[in-house]
Structures are given as structure tokens and as C-alpha cells.
Amino acid sequence: MFVLVNLKTYPCDPVAVAEAAADVAADTEARIAVAPEAADLRAVTDALAGSDAEPFAQHVDPVPPGSSTGHALAETLADAGAVGTLCNHSERRLRLDRIDGAVDAADRTGLETVVCGNTPTQVAAAAALGPDAVAVEPPELIGTGTPVSAADPDIVEDAVAAVAAVDPDVDVFCGAGISTGDDVVAARELGAEGVLLASGVAKADDPRAALTDLVEPL
Numbered sequence: 225m226f227v228l229v230n231l232k233t234y235p236c237d238p239v240a241v242a243e244a245a246a247d248v249a250a251d252t253e254a255r256i257a258v259a260p261e262a263a264d265l266r267a268v269t270d271a272l273a274g275s276d277a278e279p280f281a282q283h284v285d286p287v288p289p290g291s292s293t294g295h296a297l298a299e300t301l302a303d304a305g306a307v308g309t310l311c312n313h314s315e316r317r318l319r320l321d322r323i324d325g326a327v328d329a330a331d332r333t334g335l336e337t338v339v340c341g342n343t344p345t346q347v348a349a350a351a352a353l354g355p356d357a358v359a360v361e362p363p364e365l366i367g368t369g370t371p372v373s374a375a376d377p378d379i380v381e382d383a384v385a386a387v388a389a390v391d392p393d394v395d396v397f398c399g400a401g402i403s404t405g406d407d408v409v410a411a412r413e414l415g416a417e418g419v420l421l422a423s424g425v426a427k428a429d430d431p432r433a434a435l436t437d438l439v440e441p442l
């Protein structure tokens with residue numbers, strides 16, 4: 225399972241979370257990644273150096289180097305250490321043509337891509353654009369602590385089936401409200417190959433304990 229921790233803009237210490245992720249990754253078969261704000265990416269990369277945990281970006285724009293003010297350039301993200309990036313997160317939506325271009329930009333620099341969508345139909349459409357993975361997240365459950373795997377298991381199973389029909393090589397993750405190891409196991413049993421989560425770690429009093437709990441049953 226892939227446990228992808230998006231720190232969003234939560235007021236947590238991204239380096240402390242990364243150090244915890246590095247420690248936890250040493251004792252699990254699960255793949256762990258941390259996606260900080262772009263300005264914190266290099267510090268997180270440094271904190272993860274030599275560990276099995278990986279730095280991810282939260283967003284990439286479909287722009288080339290040059291006259292693109294205020295954008296997240298794939299080359300800069302890769303130079304800062306990112307090995308992959310989210311795209312089209314519910315809190316950072318893109319038009320379809322921009323998602324297509326963002327996946328191309330990530331491919332240009334070797335960044336792995338996880339394209340988000342609200343519904344099975346949306347992630348199936350995203351799968352047609354050739355990302356490495358898609359993540360289905362019902363927005364109404366994001367940040368609630370109510371896991372999608374329990375509140376709306378059909379959305380996960382339907383996303384897995386819909387994406388397999390488009391491109392079986394695209395992995396399917398699920399997110400929203402995932403915060404415990406039981407939630408991750410439930411997601412795996414529904415067919416997901418990873419989870420995308422944020423508040424369960426970023427808002428935890430002890431991020432290390434939260435990460436440990438997430439991967440302990442895997």
C-alpha cells in the first residue's frame with residue numbers, strides 16, 4: 225500500500241513530519257510519501273534523504289520553463305527533490321486540458337503523477353490521461369475524520385472498476401477521512417492500492433504515532 229500524506233497548508237512542522245515518516249518507513253513494507261507546501265519541499269527532501277520515505281509535490285502546472293509567473297514548474301519540483309506530484313486535488317482543481325498538460329509536464333521531468341477526482345467517473349476520465357495513479361476523494365468527507373472506506377465504500381469499489389476498464393495499469397488510491405490503520409486495511413480490501421490523507425497526520429498531536437498506526441496492520 226502507498227500512504228501519501230498531504231500536509232496541505234496545515235500549520236504543522238513539515239520537517240518533523242518528514243523525520244517521523246523516515247523513521248516509520250524503515251519498519252514497514254508500505255510506501256510512504258510526504259507532500260508539503262512547495263516552499264517546504266527542499267527541506268522535506270533533505271529530511272527524507274537516505275530514507276525509504278519520499279517527497280511529493282501537492283500540485284504541478286502545465287507550463288514550460290520561462291514566462292510562467294506564479295506557477296509550479298515540474299522541473300523546479302523535481303530539482304527540489306520531488307519524486308511525484310498530486311494534480312487536480314479537490315482544493316486545487318484544474319480544467320481537463322490543464323490536467324492533461326500537467327501530466328505531460330510531470331512526465332517530462334520523470335515525476336510520478338497522482339490525479340485526484342471526486343467520483344469514479346472523474347477518476348476514470350483522469351485515468352485516460354495516462355497518470356501513474358488516480359485518487360478518488362468525496363469532498364464532503366475531506367477533513368471530517370469519517371473514512372471514505374467506511375462511509376462510502378461503493379465509491380472506492382466503483383472507482384477501482386471504472387479505472388480498470390480504462391487502463392488497468394493506473395493505480396487507484398482513495399482519500400478523505402483516512403486516519404487509522406483499520407481505515408487503510410479497509411481501503412485495501414476495497415481494491416485501493418494506496419490512500420491519500422492529510423488531517424490524520426498533519427493535525428495529530430503526535431504525527432509519528434499517527435503514521436505508525438496507519439501502517440502497523442499492513
Ligand SMILES: O=C[C@H](O)COP(=O)(O)O
Binds near residue numbers: 313361399420
Ligand atoms: O489530500 C488529502 C485529502 O484531501 C484527505 O484529507 P483528510 O485526510 O484530511 O480527510
